[in-house]
Structure formats: structure tokens, C-alpha cells
């Protein structure tokens with residue numbers, strides 16, 4: 080049996096029936112990682128020994144995980160989440176040797192639910208990027224075409240799930256970093272509502288935007304992982320105290336009668352025609368499933384990229400001020416004075432994209448420019464949020480492409496940051512508005528690259544977008560494929 084090809088809920092079933100042991104499942108994944116990940120570089124670190132131990136503890140019933148759906152199941156974690164006793168590098172040299180003394184809230188929740196942590200996955204440095212090319216350590220490849228990027232910044236997590244190198248993974252999304260790599264790799268990725276999941280123990284990039292969410296092989300798995308991640312946490316003052324509904328419960332309900340809005344601003348010139356075609360076909364399928372399709376408008380969409388690339392760097396420049404060589408990570412030795420130590424530690428520790436963002440962010444926040452840039456961007460953000468609130472008066476959810484293009488070639492955009500930023504145009508507005516979004520595979524290009532459909536819902540309606548995504552996935556089994564990666568003999 081191909082254990083690695085199974086979803087979390089399928090593995091759960093086998094474990095419950097005692098048809099396999101957790102140790103067998105974990106060993107199968109570890110073996111596959113060993114033979115395939117040298118091509119993909121999706122992991123920064125693999126915890127072979129510890130993972131096997133966690134799996135054996137589960138098999139021996141050392142701890143009672145009750146009915147946890149992920150007990151004994153191998154999960155990978157983006158290396159921007161603090162996990163006790165193991166390195167958390169954020170893909171940056173500056174945190175090369177940082178070992179947090181504590182678990183972040185989501186890690187704690189997963190641990191308590193009995194997850195087997197297989198490893199930490201690669202990412203763009205401090206989650207800044209759309210291709211995982213900004214990692215200081217390695218370049219993750221797209222499992223569908225090794226010459227292409229997996230998307231980013233959670234590219235390692237998405238590639239690992241797509242290549243069956245873990246049963247499910249945790250990513251983070253500030254402006255698309257779960258949804259876009261999920262779409263590039265042909266898997267499911269969910270960005271929850273801002274405030275739905277605690278960010279305690281997540282290394283901050285842009286605090287008013289960051290969210291943690293699942294990347295999985297199917298929608299059902301996304302629902303069950305979200306169930307574990309979601310909830311109020313007093314250690315994150317932005318986490319929201321609203322009840323967590325049972326996400327898996329209504330997945331099977333039909334979408335008949337739902338009103339699904341198509342925002343015309345998301346179907347623009349310059350978009351890859353095969354992406355447009357696949358998304359349009361998906362919209363027709365939702366119509367055939369009984370949803371009412373209506374056209375809507377989100378008029379401020381075109382300002383999303385500009386507003387995001389002011390707000391996110393502004394927050395990043397402030398958040399990253401703490402890496403000064405004093406408390407964390409890299410410190411240049413033998414400096415003649417404190418300022419030189421700060422300067423050389425930061426210039427050696429950060430990569431070019433992070434430096435660009437720090438400079439941009441510092442500039443837009445500086446006296447004299449604050450009103451023209453940061454304040455203006457915040458006002459635009461309010462307008463974008465209003466667009467969504469108004470659209471959701473007319474429809475239950477929105478259908479859009481995740482990205483205007485499929486996975487691009489390694490190196491194709493890395494020299495041109497503006498092109499890279501522009502490719503985020505369809506994921507940034509939802510992040511600025513704080514609404515939840517899911518990416519679900521909806522087709523392939525003629526070159527065999529996956530295409531993603533984005534479903535956006537009102538704040539705290541993850542249950543609804545999960546249900547639409549699940550119904551869509553049930554109707555389109557041909558969109559769920561596994562990349563043809565051969566294990567070495």
C-alpha cells in the first residue's frame with residue numbers, strides 16, 4: 080500500500096483499524112523524503128529519530144489522544160514557527176542558530192493532538208517572497224517541474240505535501256503565502272480569517288496581516304487541521320474570542336442556492352489564458368452544482384499591490400528591528416563599537432529582499448513621508464475591506480483565480496522585484512481585508528502545471544469556503560493528481 084499517497088483522514092482510518100502502525104506510516108514518509116527530497120529541497124531539517132519516537136509512543140498508547148484526527152500522523156511545519164528545542168531559522172542567516180525555548184500555540188495544539196512532527200520546511204527569508212527563492216539555505220523546486228518554483232513563501236510546505244513527503248503541513252500567509260504555493264503545487268491551502276488562529280510563537284513579518292493555516296492533499300484534511308489550529312489564545316491579543324464551529328460537519332452539504340460572486344477585477348488582461356480558462360470552467364461547474372453565479376465588483380482591487388507593499392514592509396521594518404546581534408542569532412565578532420556590531424550583523428545576516436523591505440518600510444514610515452505613503456496605504460486598505468463587505472451583502476462567497484500565472488521558472492522573476500510583487504495581485508486584497516481564502520486545485524495547463532481556484536468568504540466563514548471547496552473537489556476528481564516523481568532505485 081502506498082501510505083504516503085493517502086490523506087490525513089485516510090491514514091486516520093487505517094490507524095484506527097490498526098491496519099497499520101504510526102511507526103510504519105512515519106517510516107514510509109521518512110524513506111520517501113530520503114529518496115526524493117534531494118531533488119526538491121522542501122525540508123530544511125528532518126527530525127527522523129524524534130518523529131519515529133513520537134510515532135512509537137502513539138503506537139504503544141503512551142498518551143491518550145482521545146479522538147484526535149491527527150494523532151500518529153506525520154505533519155511538516157514551515158520554519159517560521161517556534162518549536163521547542165529545534166532550530167527556527169525563518170530561512171535567514173540571521174537566525175541560523177536560533178533555538179526557541181518554547182512551542183508556539185499552534186505547535187502546542189498540534190503536539191497535544193498527537194501530531195508527529197517530521198520536519199521544518201523551507202521558505203522565503205522571513206516569509207518575504209512568492210517563490211521560495213529568497214531562502215538563505217536552498218531553492219525548493221516545484222514537484223511538477225523541477226525547473227520551476229513551488230511558489231512562496233510557504234513553498235517548502237506546499238512542495239512537501241504535493242510530493243507526498245508529509246501527510247499535511249502548516250504554512251503562513253501574509254499576502255498569499257499559503258494560497259499561492261498551494262495553487263502552484265496542486266494542493267489545498269487555507270488562509271483563515273485574521274484573528275482566527277493564534278500567532279503566538281510565529282516569527283512576525285507583518286503583524287496586521289500574518290495568519291497561520293493548513294496546506295493539505297484535500298479539503299477534508301484542511302478542515303480537520305484548521306479545527307486544531309483555530310481558537311482564542313490569550314497570548315495573542317489579536318486572536319478573536321468567537322466560537323470555533325465544527326468545520327468538518329457540513330462539508331457534504333450541497334452548494335445549491337448559494338450565491339457566488341465573480342469579481343470582474345480579477346479577470347484582467349495579461350492573465351495566462353489557460354489559467355483564465357480553467358477558472359471559468361470551475362465557475363461553470365459551481366453553477367452546475369446549483370450555485371447562483373453573479374457578477375460583482377471590488378473596485379479598489381487595483382490598489383491592492385501598492386497598499387500591501389507599503390504596509391507589509393512598514394510592519395516588517397519594525398518587527399525586524401529586534402535582530403541586532405544582541406539577543407538573537409548572528410552576531411559579528413570583534414567589532415570596535417556597538418554601532419558597527421549592529422551594522423555588520425544585520426548586513427551579513429539579512430538577504431537582499433529582506434533588506435529591500437526594511438529600507439522601503441523605514442522610508443514609508445519616516446517623518447515627512449508617513450502621510451503620503453503609510454497613512455494613504457492604510458486608508459486604501461479600509462476601502463479594500465469595504466469592497467469585500469459590500470460584495471458579501473450581495474453574495475455568499477467569491478470565486479477568483481489564485482494567481483494570474485502558473486508556476487514560473489526558477490530565476491525568471493528574481494531579478495525583477497516589481498514583477499514578483501505584481502504576481503500577488505489576486506491574493507493580497509483578501510489579506511488586507513482580513514477575510515479567509517482557500518486555494519483548491521482546478522485544472523492543469525497544457526504543460527502539466529497545476530492551476531488553483533480561490534474561494535473567498537466573509538470574516539469567520541471558513542466553514543462556508545471549506546464546504547464550497549469540498550463540493551467542488553468532489554465534482555472534479557480529475558483535478559487531484561500526484562506529480563510523477565520517481566524514487567531513486
Ligand code: GLN
Pocket residue numbers: 206207208209231232251252253254255256257284391503
Ligand atoms: N508574496 C508576498 C510577499 O512577498 C506575500 C508573502 C506572504 O504571504 N508571507 O510579501
